[in-house]
Amino acid sequence: MDVWRRSVAAGRRALASPWLRPLNDADALDDLLALANPLWSVRARRARVLWVVDETPDARTFVLRPNRRWEGFVAGQHVCMAIEIDGVRHERAYSLSSCPGEPTIAVTVKRQPGGRVSNFLHDAVRPGHVLGLSRASGRFIVPTPAPSRLLLLSAGSGITPVMSILRDLHARRCSTDVILVHSCRSPQDAIFHDELASLTRKWPALRLALVFTAETGRLDRERLARLVPDWAARTTFLCGPAAFMDMVRGMWREAGAEGRLCWESFAGPVPTGGPAALAAATVTCVRSGAVFAAAADRPLLVEAERSGLRPRHGCRMGICHTCLCRKVSGTVENLMTGAVSSAPNTMIQLCICAARSDLTLAL
């Protein structure tokens, strides 16, 4: 069996050998396949939008049918979707809100003010649209066997991975005692409101507490402790905006219950304003492990060299693209054009870009 597996792996490697180009050019084969069906691909994960569901005025669920390259996911994980907007490929991470094991998957996207991708998804993506997917990833996963007592804490769009977890636990007929505390502005803004109500009817072990901040104010420590008296003893999953997460994490830390808290954050570093506001940004290089400080008024290439690194470069004036580097996360400003880029996983020219926030680079 092992010999067979190794032979298959060796065969696959041989087929991918550069000596066999262009016969094994995956992009060329995909191009050919796309003439028949844009979902088909030799190695890329893709999905077609089947239908959309308007959960609230600004949150929409996209039900997708992935192609055969999709390996599935575990409840609570997220996926990086690749969408082309006006010729540019954008990548954004979204939690999968559907139950694993079904032929379709779903992501629920909330419209972000000024957000390029979320607004495009809401305004321009219709059934039939094909987009790219990454492998599912994330550790926001309920352990197996499931703990006896579970607390799910979410706010706003943080309910998306929590919903996947709930649907999965219900489908598996888990005997876990589950409490969900979800905070949002008003009943109209409660994503999955109807489904949650019907779940509580079908699932006696699930208790639901919805907090509407417009009526009763923000969820604070006292209120949370009143809603869930045994909060410190429950395995807890937390997802929501930064302020909400900070409050909960602080509460758990003080009680020494950090080990039972699993959390997931979406928001990247927020640009701190113009060059004057930022003294120096911390730049982390994922490949070399190096970390250096970058001043706001000097190009990243110069700052990297000052810290002892030797990134590839050429003309040092923005024309040859030799210093092209992937910005994994963070915000930079193009000193030549003034364009500011906050999108994750974009290519930038180090010789003409300066940091506007803490950065992670593929250097």
Added chain:
Amino acid sequence: MTSTALPLPRSAAQAIAAELDRLRAEIAADLGAPDATHIRRMIRVARLSALAGRTLLMLGVDPLTWGVGVTALATAKILENMEIGHNVMHGQYDWMNDPALCSQTYEWDNVCDGEQWRHSHNVVHHTHTNILGRDRDVGYGFLRVSDAQPWRPHHLFQPAASVLLALLFEWGVGLHDLELDEWLRGRRSSAEVGARLTPFLRKAARQVFKDYVLFPALALGNAPRVLVGNLAANLVRNVWAYVVIFCGHFPDGARTYTVEETRGETRGDWYVRQILGSCNIEGGAVLHVLSGHLSHQIEHHLFPDLPAHRYPEIAPRVRALCARYGLPYNTGTLWGQFATVVRRLVRLALPVAPRPAFA
């Protein structure tokens, strides 16, 4: 080449820089879906043309399908090298964030290694354009193309060498970054050349295998037909690329510079050097696409990382700017420009005295 001195006043150079920077920013901000569609369409055309060509060569038995097959394959290679490869590797489509079109990882259908091309072309040629002693594209290390270059006995053979270079152009391009001429002159060590030899040999070996072993082998009985067909397609691409590229900087009127002249060069001076050192070719849309828009060499040298199919759109504005500042805008028909190149190569093969002012 003309040695018209153009001591541009500081204010003029600054104004030119500001205007061209604004033009660049305007086009860069306008890039979008139509540009993405263009490059993807070019890629699809090149791929289908290659597929058709190789299939006709592999499955046909008569000279007609051989001829059509070679034409299709040569067109595919020309498109892939010039409109697609050269332009993608310049970073013209990096803004799309598509890994298949990333300048730093793209490999083209040519014996020249992508990394070595990016170094010798994007970095060296485009930064030091037409500076004698810095830009190795001025004569490629063995041809005398400027009166400012001293005559050497080996230049007597340059007409014949040029014909050979035309037929084997991709090999000339492939060996270019090894700087063998510098090594022969003792200015590069054997170790330095050795380090660059490996990537070149690896790429060359794979290209030779692909066109002269793999595809012929797949054709079984038709192997000789496919082998000769692939050779012919490569030759056609070589000669066409040679003609287009030699018309880029060698026609009469293009200016060369010395290192001293460019010391302390400002951004505006850099722009002017790109204009005065480059030459355009006039023609229709087909010529522009088949030349990878190197027919707009001037616009390409001003904005090497803007998508080349935009050059015809900005050419009138560049031409108007040149008129306003009294700069020459060198353009002509393909045969007109190439004829001056041929005359120049022949004339400079001989140890004649340098021509005055206008060549």
